[in-house]
Amino acid sequence: MKTITINSHVGQDGILHLDIPVNISNADLTVTIIVKPSDNSQQENKPKGKGWPANFFEETSGCLKDTPLVIDSEGVFDDLENFKLS
Numbered sequence: 001m002k003t004i005t006i007n008s009h010v011g012q013d014g015i016l017h018l019d020i021p022v023n024i025s026n027a028d029l030t031v032t033i034i035v036k037p038s039d040n041s042q043q044e045n046k047p048k049g050k051g052w053p054a055n056f057f058e059e060t061s062g063c064l065k066d067t068p069l070v071i072d073s074e075g076v077f078d079d080l081e082n083f084k085l086s
Helices: 039-045 056-060
Strands: none
């Protein structure tokens, strides 16, 4: 079994045309095709705002003004300035 990865473009007709040399002749083959949009296509369809839902910040900004957040102690950490690797 051989895996072949190619990048191709689908035109306005929505049909993917493949011409792939496999260096095999006069043989029956089982061909499996996985269609995945390229990384460039996914970025074009990605929502604006770096993935945040539309109006997320406008709708949530100030939502905790009546309930202040309490930050507990972060604990005690070792002094790493004098830490030596052995």
